[in-house]
Amino acid sequence: GGGDTPGASESAGGDSGELTTVGFVAVGPEGAWRKANEQNIQDTFTKEAGFDLKYAPAAKLDQKSQIDAFTSFVDEEVDIILLSATEGSGWEDSLKRAQEAEIPVVLIDRGIEPDNTDLYVTRIAPDNIEVSTSVANWAISTFPDGGNYFVLEGPAGVSVVNERNEGWNEVISANDKFTSLGSQTANWSTEEAKSVFETVLKSNNNDVQLVFAQNDEMGLGAVQAVEEAGLTPGVDVKIATIDGTKAALESLAAGNLSFVAEYNPLFGETALDVVNKTLAGEEVDSYIIVPSETFDSPEAAEAALPNRQF
């Protein structure tokens, strides 16, 4: 795409020296969602489109390595920086430096705390709270008279986890029909989720109706645990997950998962558009929410599967 951008028309004629350098402070491969998201960005900011994208993934999801990369981009004086932070807070100084160096910064996915909109051009992202709220609302509509639920979290302290908990808890805890059986981290991992949930089932004599898995991988692990315990996922235990990867939708289509809320990773085009606008000096709104759908039935999944890219 993006053929209509000034960048492209220049590079069409000019040599690579005229490419706009984009520093992409990324998270690096950690799973299907991330892979899709970053691949999508890389595929959008191509040489053809007139960009020289510098990709800097974090080491071990460590914020320090991201700050180092960011600093390095500033020192190098790239034209614009895309920041997909692992952590929301602690970015003020870095962003201030970028400002001093007159390098615009676009936030991808993760926002910053405190949300000081002067420090960046815009944030392009789906809304974690919104997404997890949608899961909670689905839960309430599916279980009119409540039930026991368990939450499979990511690592304690990570921003995503906090946000997804926030959205979920707001709605669920307001509803007194639901009782929490607690929450455990399975570190985003299928294997751990299976191991954790098999024990959870035992410690509650299989009296669990609902599982909220904060990502697809963990949800799929829960499914296997349920099967191992001789129960039927989707019937005895309903499992809701966030992300909407192909694997999850297949499982939903097969009736194992019961609800999948997409956390749309594919917003390269939007990013491209924003970048071009910014470089052209145009205004953009400070928060561009990427629309995310939800899938609550096998049929919906079936429909979406054919053209799922991640």
Add this chain to the structure above:
Amino acid sequence: MSGTGNGGVIANLFRRQYVWGIVAIVILLIVNSVKDPRYLALSFNPNNGALVGNVIDILRAAAPIMMIAIGMCLVIATSGIDLSVGSVMVVAGAVSMQFLSTAPNTPGAAFTALALALGVSLLLGLFNGFMVSVVGLQPFISTLVMMMAGRGIAKVITGGQNTAATNDTFRWIANGYVFGLPVVFLIAIAIVILLGLLVRRSALGLMIEAIGMDPMAARMAGVNRRGLLLSVYTISALMAGIAGIFATASVMTVDISRTGDQLEMDAILAVVIGGTSLAGGKFNITGATIGALLIATLDKTVVFLGVSSSATPAFKAIVIVALCLLQSERVRSAFKRRRSTPVAPTKKEEVAAA
């Protein structure tokens, strides 16, 4: 299990040291039973001919840790360390999943996957061994490098995806049952016993201990240090490969950033709990196995008691410290009878020079 222990001449101190591991396991089980009296209850599931119960889950969870623990045990006995086991696990997993994701759902495919995974692990092990024995790098560093690179290799293999696959035979390895017991545990125990016999019935054990205690003197006694190191690191990697297969087979998915993550620590813990000193020398495979069981029990207990995610590490820490104190109390009471010259490893520079 004690079969492996009897295999060798193991000083009583060590034989008794892992007793504390057993004690700890028992205590944890009791704690769980207190929370829920039916904790230890076993039921029979006619559909898949499986015994069902928390204990069974523990055995299943312990299998991969047992594998890396016994491999690590030999490495540590040579006064080395293998930080790469976790990464080798994920590589093995990645190889098998990547292969199976395109292969037909047949036993044949499963065995090919096994062969491939183990083959690759073997290569990684040889690399470690070569770096340590021939090039003479410090084990910590050469395996640290492999720890970094390994995960990368896995990512390259799957192209950054968490590849999933379906293959019933392969899945059976981790989820099947024989005589009501998890296949994965039976395999693990079989391997432990085999390895135990290998090192204790042959002279391998003695020689590994010799180079671990005093590389210089061992060399002068004609022990072939290089060959031994090479094989020990290879064995460790093979064990890690098997662990990786166990881990991925259980969910038929390899998680490039999580599979085997941090497991080297668990392995080392298991080995030490089992009474093998990180300074090298006398080693105890039975102990390592028990250590692995303890760690699995601990992980399961944390979940069963519903300890919050954030408190989990602290909980583990307290258990470990308590255990160490228990063990060292023994050591010290033994010391009281005779306080003799410090028994720390005496010839570090040779170890370094080698």
Add this chain to the structure above:
Amino acid sequence: MMESLPLVEMQDISISFPGVKALDGVNFRLLPGEVHTLMGENGAGKSTLIKALTGVYKIDEGRILINGQDLHLAGTADAQAAGISTVYQEVNLCTNLSIGENVMLGHEVKSALGINWKASHEKAREALGKLGLGHLNPKAPLKSLSLAMQQLVAISRSMVTNAKVLILDEPTSSLDAVEVEQLFTVIRRLRDEGVAILFVSHFLDQVYAISDRLTVLRNGAFVGEYLTRDLDRTALIAKMIGKDIAALQNLDSGREERADNHGEVVYSAKQISRKGAIEPVDLELRRGEIVGFAGLLGSGRTELARLVYGADKAETGGVTVDGVKAEIKAPASGLKHRIAFSSENRRDEGIIRDLTVRENIILGVQAKRGWHRPLPRKEVDELVAKYIAELNVRPADPDKPIRNLSGGNQQKVLLGRWLATSPEILILDEPTRGIDIGAKAEIQERVLELAAEGVSVVFISSELEEVVRLSDRIVVLKDHRKIAELVNGPEVTAESIVNIIAQDGVEDAKEAAEGVASQPEEVLQ
């Protein structure tokens, strides 16, 4: 001398280790300005008594008085604080540090800006100088020194502090006549300065040369305290071993008279050498022949031996074993060719501390067989029993960790390890170091038997007499060169060898060596 009140007094000291009562009610006193020698067989308890006095071991019973005051020792530091400075039997230095740093460790010269290295090294050089090591550069790494040198460095540590009590546990075990004399001059001077010196040695000559007073231990028990002049050698030996034995006669008798039953050449090396260790030499070993290496410290005897065994790789030259070309580049390959090498460095290259006596003995055989062919349990027990008995290792408990054996007994176990490999060529580097006279005689007997059985033995010892007594042929080394090769005969004596070494001028060294090699007799005219 008249009795001045003792500086150190140990009363009814008892120490027992699991299984052994190492010391049983031992009394010991040390007067200022005397050299007091502690005598006893291997395992008698000498080192243990010393370690008790220096706070390494806690005493179970008894008391230690210094200047009449009860002294409680929690560790070696306390002993040093009390003015006791000790050189233990095994060299205890840090090979990762320089010579000077080792000498000064814990006594570095302080200044406003922390340690003053210039002054410290200067002081170290002085301390070394007192033992005739002034030529060593304190900044050079300790690693670069031979074991013998390291032992001297360890001794010079005690020259830094002006201690009231100086303890030397077998300081001369690896020194040759020259160093020993040097050491004795120092000891005498210190004694005259009023320092009380506790000395341990298995060399009777040295004991009689230096000591004023003797305390004899036997199996951890106190036998008695005597003035040296009141006790002649046979009496002393009798007290040590509890009975007289004839074996000791041949200690002083000259070289063994033996039939020259030299078989064919089993080992022959042409121009083997290694930079910094030994210059190109030829070496031939015949079946049933004992070849002695003679030379001063640092002359390269050990180096040559290491090349033969493959402990170090020869950089030049070729080797044939049993007439077949052999590639000996590591101890393992040495063993394969039925060569065995018992290192002079017992602690670092010999015993494996944490293995039992049994394991230490079979390690060699096992390494030779390879890990996949373990010795059957039965054979192991037989082997072990055999050598423990033959070399009479004490305590005769194969399951004791070897670190718990006394120095001398460790040496015997190592000898056992190498004999067990049934070698064709046996290289013994300082095999009698730290061995008591009784045992020394036994070992020498054993060496002769082995030769008689057709084993070709290389015998290295700093005790020239020993070399002369046993060897059929003597290779003389100096400055890492072979300077002569003598066929042993009545006219060859320790003195004559020393002369050869002394006379060896740098320029005509080579012809000398060749000439000697061809018609050895002439050397002596």
Add this chain to the structure above:
Amino acid sequence: MSVATQTPDQVKPPLAERLRLRLDFLPTVAAVVIFVGMIIYGEAAYGRVVQMNTISNLFINNSHLIILAVGLTFVILTGGIDLSVGAVIAFTSVSGVMLINAGWNAWLVVAVMIATGGLFGLFSGVLIQYFNVQPFIATLSMMFLARGLASMLSTVPERLPEDSSILVLATQIKLIDGPKVNDLVITPGVIIAILVVAVGWFILHRTRTGRTVYAIGGSEPSAALMGLPVHATKMWVYVISGLLAGLAAVVYTTRLGIAQNITGVGWELDAIAATVIGGTLLTGGVGFVLGSVVGALVLGLMNVLITRDGGVPPEATTIITGGILLIFVLLQRAVLAKQRD
């Protein structure tokens, strides 16, 4: 006698000096050389490396790592290891910031943070020395403990108040104000790091405690028999490492203005890698504080270069980092091989 030997000594030193130099300093020298090499390569390949801001940021961003590395140098020199530093940073910073928010005097809290770090070190030390728990395990459990306590305190980022007085530790002092951000900048944090290095060097090479550290690393039994205070010293190294972890926490926290329970995961490995690159042997007895500093900078520079390249496929980054580390130690090994046999 000693007089007689003066003359040969006068001749020797230069040679012997070189010998000594070769033995100890080589790995460190190698580290420096390779570091310089990397800078030159970076400048040639990507440009904008040898410029004021890049260099000053190299120090600013790695000041805490340098501090950690110094601490680990002490521990590793004794043949021990400290895996807890990363987690200790997490705990001390989270608890510290919470105290400040609870109204404590900021500078008092700084002291508390450092002390807390030291306390963890003391814990490890006691476990190791008096209950002969192995260093690896003792510090591993301290790592779990610290991480756990941190998470129990808070799983959300704790912010330092905007006006907190300790933020001065992160103030950027522009020595030379270049165009845009191309300034030569130094922060108090960097100065602290430099001081730590200086003090560390002094303790190791100019005090008996330092010599004891080396002696223990060389041969613990020998050190004990020489009457050196082995027990006390072994305790101290862990306390030092803990204190420095606390200090590193102060520096890092003030730089970011927040504290988080997930901070510092895996930093212990970075610090260990830094010391090893700097030429310290994990078996103890050999190494230099300065080497560790170079090691830390090498790691930092390595990340910068990888970022500058920007073309590295995401999967390959860890492989490349590992590869570079490997090449590094291999080069060192090659150099060392010349003087070992």
